[in-house]
Amino acid sequence: MLKKTLIAASAITLSAFAFTACGSDSEGGSSTASDDGSITMGFAQVGAESGWRTANTKSIQESAKDAGIDLKFTDAQGKQENQIQAIRSYIQQKVDVIAFSPVVETGWDAVLNEAKAAGIPVILTDRAVDSKDTSLYKSFLGSDFVVEGQKAGQWVVDNAADADTDGDGAINVVQLEGTTGAAPAIDRGEGFADAISADPSIKVVASQTGDFTRDGGKQVMESFLQSGDHIDVLFAQNDDMGLGAIEAIEAAGLTPGKDIKIITVDAVHDGMQALSDGKINFIVECSPLLGPQLMDIAKKVLDGEDVEPRILTEETTFDQAQATEALPDRQY
Amino acid sequence: MPETATLTQRVLRHPLLWPVLALVVLLLINVVVKPNFFDIRMQDGHLYGNLVDIVRNSAPVLLVALGMTLVIATRGIDLSVGAIAAISAAVACTRIVGAGDEAALTTAVLACTYALAVCIVLGAWNGFLVSVVGIQPIIATLILMVAGRGISMAITDGQITTVRNGWFSDLASGYVLTLPLAFIIALGVFVLTAILTRRTALGMLIEAVGINPEASRLAGVRSRTIIWTVYAFSGFCAGVAGLVIAANTNSVNANSLGLWIELDAILAVVIGGTSLAGGRFSLTGTLVGALFIATLARTIPNIGIPSELNYLFKAVVVIAVCLLQSPKVRALFRVHRRGPSVPVLAKGSAA
Numbered sequence: 096m097l098k099k100t101l102i103a104a105s106a107i108t109l110s111a112f113a114f115t116a117c118g119s120d121s122e123g124g125s126s127t128a129s130d131d132g133s134i135t136m137g138f139a140q141v142g143a144e145s146g147w148r149t150a151n152t153k154s155i156q157e158s159a160k161d162a163g164i165d166l167k168f169t170d171a172q173g174k175q176e177n178q179i180q181a182i183r184s185y186i187q188q189k190v191d192v193i194a195f196s197p198v199v200e201t202g203w204d205a206v207l208n209e210a211k212a213a214g215i216p217v218i219l220t221d222r223a224v225d226s227k228d229t230s231l232y233k234s235f236l237g238s239d240f241v242v243e244g245q246k247a248g249q250w251v252v253d254n255a256a257d258a259d260t261d262g263d264g265a266i267n268v269v270q271l272e273g274t275t276g277a278a279p280a281i282d283r284g285e286g287f288a289d290a291i292s293a294d295p296s297i298k299v300v301a302s303q304t305g306d307f308t309r310d311g312g313k314q315v316m317e318s319f320l321q322s323g324d325h326i327d328v329l330f331a332q333n334d335d336m337g338l339g340a341i342e343a344i345e346a347a348g349l350t351p352g353k354d355i356k357i358i359t360v361d362a363v364h365d366g367m368q369a370l371s372d373g374k375i376n377f378i379v380e381c382s383p384l385l386g387p388q389l390m391d392i393a394k395k396v397l398d399g400e401d402v403e404p405r406i407l408t409e410e411t412t413f414d415q416a417q418a419t420e421a422l423p424d425r426q427y
Numbered sequence: 428m429p430e431t432a433t434l435t436q437r438v439l440r441h442p443l444l445w446p447v448l449a450l451v452v453l454l455l456i457n458v459v460v461k462p463n464f465f466d467i468r469m470q471d472g473h474l475y476g477n478l479v480d481i482v483r484n485s486a487p488v489l490l491v492a493l494g495m496t497l498v499i500a501t502r503g504i505d506l507s508v509g510a511i512a513a514i515s516a517a518v519a520c521t522r523i524v525g526a527g528d529e530a531a532l533t534t535a536v537l538a539c540t541y542a543l544a545v546c547i548v549l550g551a552w553n554g555f556l557v558s559v560v561g562i563q564p565i566i567a568t569l570i571l572m573v574a575g576r577g578i579s580m581a582i583t584d585g586q587i588t589t590v591r592n593g594w595f596s597d598l599a600s601g602y603v604l605t606l607p608l609a610f611i612i613a614l615g616v617f618v619l620t621a622i623l624t625r626r627t628a629l630g631m632l633i634e635a636v637g638i639n640p641e642a643s644r645l646a647g648v649r650s651r652t653i654i655w656t657v658y659a660f661s662g663f664c665a666g667v668a669g670l671v672i673a674a675n676t677n678s679v680n681a682n683s684l685g686l687w688i689e690l691d692a693i694l695a696v697v698i699g700g701t702s703l704a705g706g707r708f709s710l711t712g713t714l715v716g717a718l719f720i721a722t723l724a725r726t727i728p729n730i731g732i733p734s735e736l737n738y739l740f741k742a743v744v745v746i747a748v749c750l751l752q753s754p755k756v757r758a759l760f761r762v763h764r765r766g767p768s769v770p771v772l773a774k775g776s777a778a
Contacts, residue, residue, distance in 0.1 A: 256523075272734050276735075301731060302734070303728045309678055310676050310684070318477070321463075323463045323466075335587070338676070346600060382468065
C-alpha cells in the first residue's frame with residue numbers, strides 16, 4: 096500500500112515538473128489579444144541552458160517592455176513538445192505575433208501551419224527550422240555561424256606573422272569543435288576553414304570535439320599538447336572550451352595568449368575577462384541581445400511592411416584592448 | 428581442480444586477465460600511432476605526460492564506479508550518480524562563491540563537506556526508495572537522475588558558476604609527491620572500500636544480499652541496512668567525483684557536469700568483471716575498467732579519430748571487450764578445452 100502511494104506521489108511530483116514548463120502561459124488568460132492597437136507577442140524560449148540563453152531571455156523581456164509590447168513568455172526547458180504546446184496556446188489566445196527559438200530543426204510544419212491558418216505571423220530567433228515551406232515564417236533573426244567562423248579565420252590570416260609563435264613559417268592550428276552535428280559547430284568550422292584557405296601556411300593539424308564544455312575543451316587540449324608537435328594557434332568554437340583549454344595550456348607550462356594564440360567565439364563574461372587578462376587573443380561575438388531587433392521586426396510585420404527573410408544579429412569582434420573597455424558593461 | 432592448476436592456468440582463468448589485456452592493447456595502439464605516447468617528464472615539480480593525464484582524468488569515473496560496484500553487487504543500479512555529482516558541484520561552488528573569503532582553505536573545506544553531506548542524504552534517499560519502499564532500483568534512481576539535474580540547475584540559476592579558490596582547484600589540478608591529487612583521492616577511496624569490504628565480512632554480506640536478499644535476511648543479514656548503506660556510499664562517491672570534475676575547470680555547468688557518467692561507470696564496472704546480476708564484485712576490476720574508460724577517451728584525440736566517428740569507435744571497442752569477456756566467445760578461442768566451462772564461471776568470485 097505504502098509502496099503504491101509513494102509511486103503515485105512521485106508520479107505527481109514528476110508531472111508537476113512537466114506542468115511548470117508551460118505554467119506561465121495560463122496566467123495570461125485567453126482574451127488579452129486585443130484590437131486596441133497594442134501588440135501582444137508570444138515567445139517560446141528554448142530553456143535556461145546557459146548564461147548566453149539567460150541574457151537572451153532578459154534582452155527579449157526588457158526590449159518588449161521598452162517597445163510597449165505585451166510579452167507572453169514560456170520556457171520549454173529544452174523540450175520540443177513543450178514548445179509546440181506553448182505555440183498552440185498562443186494561437187488559441189490569438190496573440191498578434193509569435194516568436195520562438197526552435198529547440199530542434201525539424202518537426203515544426205504542423206504547428207506552424209496552424210499559426211498560418213490563424214493568420215498569426217511567426218518570427219524565428221537564433222535558430223532555424225528545417226522546412227521546405229518558407230511561407231511558414233516571416234523572418235529568421237539570428238547569427239550567421241559561418242560568418243563567425245570566417246571572422247575567426249580572417250584574424251589568423253591578418254595576424255599570420257604574429258600568430259607564428261615559433262617562427263618556423265608554418266602556422267599549426269588546433270581546433271576544438273562544438274557538439275558534433277550541432278549547426279554552430281558545423282558552420283563555424285566551415286567558415287574558419289574557408290577563411291584560412293587564403294594562406295597556405297596556415298593549417299589545421301588537429302581537430303576534435305570538446306562538446307562546447309570547459310571540461311571537454313580541457314581534456315582534448317591536454318591530448319593535443321602531448322602530441323609533441325608545436326601548436327601556434329588554438330581555435331575554440333566557443334568561449335567555454337577555450338577557457339578549459341587555457342587551464343590545460345597553463346598546466347603544460349606554456350603561457351596562453353603568448354606561446355599559443357587563442358581565438359574563441361561567443362564573448363560571454365568569463366571569456367571577455369580572459370581576453371582582457373591577455374589569455375585569449377581574439378573573440379568573435381555571438382550576441383544574445385537580439386531583443387530590440389526582434390521588436391522592430393515584429394512591428395514592421397504587423398504594419399504590413401516587407402521584412403527580409405534572413406536578418407543577421409548585430410555583432411562585433413573583440414581584441415584585448417576592446418575587451419578591457421567593454422568588460423564593465425558586459426551583461427552576460 | 429584449482430589446487431592442481433599450474434601458474435599459466437591460474438593466470439588464464441584469472442577474471443582480471445581480459446580487462447587488463449584490453450587495457451594493454453589499447454595503450455599499445457596509442458604507442459604505435461604516437462611513439463611518444465608514454466613520454467613522461469617533470470613539469471613545474473610534478474610528472475607530466477599522457478599516462479599522468481589518464482590516471483588524473485580517470486578519477487571521477489573511478490570514484491563513481493566504486494560506489495556503483497557495491498550497488499551492482501546488491502543486484503541494484505544507481506542511475507542518479509551524474510545528477511548527484513552535478514548537485515554536489517553546484518552546492519560546493521555556490522557556497523564558495525557566496526563565502527566571505529572566497530580563496531580561503533576553510534571555505535573550500537566547509538563547502539566540500541557540506542556538499543558531500545547533501546550527497547550522502549541523496550544517496551540515502553535512493554536507498555530508502557529501494558530497500559524500504561521496495562521500488563525497483565532502476566526506477567527509484569531514475570527519479571533523482573531526472574529531478575537532480577533540475578535541482579542543480581536551480582541551485583546555480585542555470586548559470587555557469589566560476590570559482591576562484593586555489594585549494595578547491597587543487598582537488599583536480601594539484602599534485603602530491605609529483606602525482607595528481609585527484610587520482611590519489613580516488614585511490615584512497617578505492618583502498619578504503621577494499622579494506623572495508625574484503626578485510627571484514629561486509630563484502631560477503633553485500634554479495635549475499637545480491638544473490639538473495641530474502642534468504643540473507645532470514646539468515647540474519649540485515650539486508651535493508653546494507654542496501655541503504657551502499658546507495659548512501661554511492662551518493663558519497665558521486666559527490667566526490669562531482670567536486671573533482673568542478674575543480675578541474677574551476678566552474679560548474681549544471682547542464683553538462685557529470686552528464687552520462689553513470690553509463691561510463693556502469694561500463695567500467697562491467698568491463699572489470701562485476702556481474703550486473705549481482706552477487707559478486709571485483710573492486711580491482713573496476714579500477715582497471717575506469718582506467719580503460721579514461722584511456723579510451725584519450726585515445727580518440729591522440730590517434731586523431733574524426734569527431735563524427737567518436738561514438739562509433741567507442742562502440743566498436745566496447746563491443747570487442749565485452750565479446751572477450753563472454754565465456755562462450757572465449758571458449759571458441761580455447762585450443763584445449765579443459766572440461767565444461769560452467770564450473771570455471773561458478774568459482775569466479777574475484778578478489
